[in-house]
Amino acid sequence: MATLLYLESLSDCFASWRKEGLTVLAPVGEGALSGFREVERAEEANFDLLITRTTLKELFFPRTEPMLGYRIGKREIETEEFMPPVEGRIIFGARACDSAAMAIDDALFDWDYHDEYWFRRRESSVVFTIACREPDEFCMCTSLGLSPDSAKGSDVLLRPLEAGNGWQVEPVTDRGHKALSSIEQHLREGSGATAAPAEVPVKFDLEACRSWLANKENFESPFWREISERCIGCGSCTYLCPTCHCFDIQDEGDTYQGIRRKNWDSCSFQLFTMHTSGHNPRATQGARWRQRIMHKFNYYGGKFDVDSCTGCGRCTRECPVDMGVTETLQTIAAKQKQSERT
């Protein structure tokens, strides 16, 4: 026997949560406009989407976030701290790759300095992940050691029923248990057959990639320039990446009052690392793409014991010049294998 949640009672679940003061967010919209937004009823959500275009991360790390307000007087500066909202949220219908990304970024935002803008949202959110039934050609979670029904970073894992009329419910965390207890009356005990998780082919040998990247000689390889020659430095891959976390801090306002904000930034941009003197340690697009790949598959793992990629495939799916992590890692893996043969 398993716990089942039928689609027909989902709106009632949403209503129960909302009555408790929780906000319910779900994947809505289609194509370029799809993303997570607040919903009242189940019909507003789009569970047919393989993956939203924008990621879960913006619910925890917004594109722009006010941190401090300032007002400058003659003899004093008044500041106001903006706390992140801490009202409870149910995020219903995340994908395994996006949920796993949140767990990966926890390490960074807790690295000696605890970033409450991230963690307050994390602690007040319950993530329901729905296992994928069908991948598309860009999906590559299995290449990163994850799977379409991975529970990493999730509070509740939902496995779609074969009949398509609901899900089998598996609580993962205490937060997940608690959220389920609020909708107990809408859950059923039963034994509906669950659909097999999507079969996602492995696209590259991650171990081979790690070895090639760890070899210091390859840091100066002409490969970096060659592979990124068509990169236009638009930053889409970083903004649409569920784990990319780089940001800028900017003041918006004037000399008398305004707001200090944390804004998304991107390692693809030339200005990202440019010194005041004009010297730029990453002066070329090749150096910047190398940074992105090295950061995800070498530096991050060295520091936090996990790669900063979950294989969602968005960087490749949405790249305007058909680049992305997949091709780069496939090429790298092939290079490593070739060097092992010779």
Place this chain on the structure above:
Amino acid sequence: MTPFENIYRPAIMKIAETRDEAPGVRTLRLEFQDPADLQRFRESYRTGMFGLYGVYGEGESTFCVASPETRNDYVECTFRRSGRVTTALASAEKGDLVTFRGPYGNRFPIEEFHGKNLLFIAGGIALPPTRSVIWSCLDQRDRFGKVTIVYGARTVADLVYKEELEEWGRREDVELVLTVDPGGESPDWKHRVGFVPSVLEEAAPSAGNCVAVLCGPPIMIKFTLASLKKLGFEEENVYTTLENRMKCGIGKCGRCNVGSVYICKEGPVFTAAEVAAMPPGEL
């Protein structure tokens, strides 16, 4: 929930003193307005650490703390007016309020220097981080052996901390070697003329039981390291401090790394051996 602690909140600082060091270069002495901020600073500041100095409405800029750990009631910074934030900081006057976030990063392990001879080498605007270590050591002079300071700038006018250079020059327990680049000397210049690496080789300080602290522009670092090698210094006994563009200063914003090394968290102080292990293309 625990009280909200905003790691991006800066301390409010009052400018207690301003000093023009060289054309476009200014020093500010900043005093904490909130005793709790001062307390935190006194507990955590060690020489070599850096901070983010800011003016609301303009933003924040990263420089070292130029004052020594032995004088931790205030924060001094020395900077060149060159961008938006430094222009705002340079325009601020005594009594004005600015912001400070820090101290961040690692430090020069001066306890490990006890009983050793010290060689300080700095070029141009890189004297401020060196000066923090110099005073941190001179303020407990008897713990260290011979102290030699080699400092050069492009021109006489570009030398910073002129009063302190005079003071060091007068001290019998400090050997000061000053130089300016050829053509940068004034008619009354009594010190050396020449680039730091060659002046260093002429001064030829002994590498025996000696630790070198070297700060300067990349090109000077490169040639000075070669000179130090000639003089017999091991890379493990040469310390330097690196800078990169930073926004957060605490390992989150993702831009200051050289290879896998985050300057803000694992630096800014490194030995020459550690720098040599970094990918040169990213420095």
